Amino acid sequence: xxxxxxxxxxxxxxxxxxxxxxxxxxxxxxxxxxxxxxxxxxxxxxxxxxxxxxxxxxxxxxxxxxxxxxxxxxxxxxxxxxxxxxxxxxxxxxxxxxxxxxxxxxxxxxxxxxxxxxxxxxxxxxxxxxxxxxxxxxxxxxxxxxxxxxxxxxxxxxxxxxxxxxxxxxxxxxxxxxxxxxxxxxxxxxxxxxxxxxxxxxxxxxxxxxxxxxxxxxxxxxxxxxxxxxxxxxxxxxxxxxxxxxxxxxxxxxxxxxxxxxxxxxxxxxxxxxxxxxxxxxxxxxxxxxxxxxxxxxx
Amino acid sequence: xxxxxxxxxxxxxxxxxxxxxxxxxxxxxxxxxxxxxxxxxxxxxxxxxxxxxxxxxxxxxxxxxxxxxxxxxxxxxxxxxxxxxxxxxxxxxxxxxxxxxxxxxxxxxxxxxxxxxxxxxxxxxxxxxxxxxxxxxxxxxxxxxxxxxxxxxxxxxxxxxxxxxxxxxxxxxxxxxxxxxxxx
Numbered sequence: 442x443x444x445x446x447x448x449x450x451x452x453x454x455x456x457x458x459x460x461x462x463x464x465x466x467x468x469x470x471x472x473x474x475x476x477x478x479x480x481x482x483x484x485x486x487x488x489x490x491x492x493x494x495x496x497x498x499x500x501x502x503x504x505x506x507x508x509x510x511x512x513x514x515x516x517x518x519x520x521x522x523x524x525x526x527x528x529x530x531x532x533x534x535x536x537x538x539x540x541x542x543x544x545x546x547x548x549x550x551x552x553x554x555x556x557x558x559x560x561x562x563x564x565x566x567x568x569x570x571x572x573x574x575x576x577x578x579x580x581x582x583x584x585x586x587x588x589x590x591x592x593x594x595x596x597x598x599x600x601x602x603x604x605x606x607x608x609x610x611x612x613x614x615x616x617x618x619x620x621x622x623x624x625x626x627x628x629x630x631x632x633x634x635x636x637x638x639x640x641x642x643x644x645x646x647x648x649x650x651x652x653x654x655x656x657x658x659x660x661x662x663x664x665x666x667x668x669x670x671x672x673x674x675x676x677x678x679x680x681x682x683x684x685x686x687x688x689x690x691x692x693x694x695x696x697x698x699x700x701x702x703x704x705x706x707x708x709x710x711x712x713x714x715x716x717x718x719x720x721x722x723x724x725x726x727x728x729x730x731x732x733x734x735x736x737x738x739x740x
Numbered sequence: 741x742x743x744x745x746x747x748x749x750x751x752x753x754x755x756x757x758x759x760x761x762x763x764x765x766x767x768x769x770x771x772x773x774x775x776x777x778x779x780x781x782x783x784x785x786x787x788x789x790x791x792x793x794x795x796x797x798x799x800x801x802x803x804x805x806x807x808x809x810x811x812x813x814x815x816x817x818x819x820x821x822x823x824x825x826x827x828x829x830x831x832x833x834x835x836x837x838x839x840x841x842x843x844x845x846x847x848x849x850x851x852x853x854x855x856x857x858x859x860x861x862x863x864x865x866x867x868x869x870x871x872x873x874x875x876x877x878x879x880x881x882x883x884x885x886x887x888x889x890x891x892x893x894x895x896x897x898x899x900x901x902x903x904x905x906x907x908x909x910x911x912x913x914x915x916x917x918x919x920x921x922x923x924x
Binding site for chain 2: 459460462487490491492493494495497498500502503504511549552553556558559560561563565566569570573574577590591592594595596599602603606607610611613614615617618619622623626627628629631632634635637638645646649652653
């Protein structure tokens with residue numbers, strides 16, 4: 442995805458924008474940052490506490506439907522340790538392709554068990570889906586790598602497309618299920634009132650205070666607009682930052698007011714939107730200046 | 741600068757073409773060469789791979805959305821998509837003993853391994869009799885009840901008003917027993 446916007450009918454230009462060459466530096470940075478987010482998610486839960494659930498209360502999601510119930514605690518700890526070890530190795534650039542997949546698979550397995558309680562949990566879903574294209578990224582790509590290759594180009598772009606699509610579908614689902622009432626009614630006020638009763642809410646008094654004002658429909662309108670406009674906003678380089686700022690604000694608000702942890706979503710967006718290439722350019726310019734400064738002074 | 745260390749001429753992408761003639765190829769050299777060979781020799785292959793991955797990934801996302809299928813982590817993404825109002829619904833479990841005394845099972849106080857298991861309650865009426873009894877037994881045992889003293893377990897749907905004050909508690913509007921499970 443370049444900064445320029447392709448004409449909707451120009452499929453060749455669109456194809457080039459997605460599958461054209463891209464920087465090996467960016468793909469290495471995105472992979473490393475995403476695996477760090479995976480690591481944070483792996484240590485943020487006591488996954489072993491899932492163990493001991495009776496088989497009668499286990500409602501497995503399809504990918505763990507081969508299990509009769511949640512495995513024993515030691516196995517869950519082992520999976521977590523394998524995942525965290527893979528995260529460390531991937532950050533250290535040791536077999537980054539394999540270790541990235543291992544870390545991802547560990548979180549996938551543990552989060553799938555977490556989601557097997559009769560209610561689908563979406564907390565890790567965006568991170569897991571956005572990581573899929575990065576599994577195909579070249580293992581040899583390194584941070585500060587100046588090479589531009591086709592293999593390095595499409596994985597981070599496709600991850601961004603996945604993010605755009607997920608947010609768009611989330612918004613569209615609201616529109617399809619509830620229409621404009623999702624924004625225009627007291628919907629968000631009641632979400633805030635109910636969320637404030639949750640033990641997980643950090644600022645319940647603020648949630649109650651906001652719920653009683655004119656703000657909820659405005660916030661609902663902005664959130665829905667942000668979700669529906671995700672594909673457009675993520676396409677342009679500058680509007681990407683606007684999208685990321687809005688999304689981070691939305692998820693921080695949800696976390697503080699109603700206690701739902703969507704930090705993995707916010708972090709995924711930050712990682713994919715961050716201008717890694719500009720960071721490389723800025724750093725290399727700084728390096729050049731620093732390197733030649735003493736010579737200039739000597740002259 | 742450079743310490744007078746002259747390296748062989750590099751290729752277009754910085755690969756050190758003649759290095760293996762002077763000394764054994766190091767691991768990092770080998771990795772770099774493999775990277776350059778794999779990625780630049782066949783950009784069309786990489787494009788093809790990208791298109792395949794994109795088609796499968798986007799296709800699955802759109803399919804699950806369109807059919808509202810939950811193939812986690814693929815999902816229908818119906819997050820907070822229903823309009824909320826002043827009423828909220830919760831599902832609870834009650835035990836009835838031989839004297840007819842009825843008591844709510846504190847599902848929030850169950851061991852962590854049972855976290856979120858109350859989400860199973862709304863689907864329990866659709867399960868078979870044996871599955872219903874097994875699930876009820878699992879909850880009742882985890883809550884510390886003596887199974888011999890339990891005559892009946894009830895699944896109850898409770899509708900209450902959401903409090904608009906932090907100090908207030910939810911006011912119950914209605915209670916419906918959706919399922920009764922007799923214990924032999």
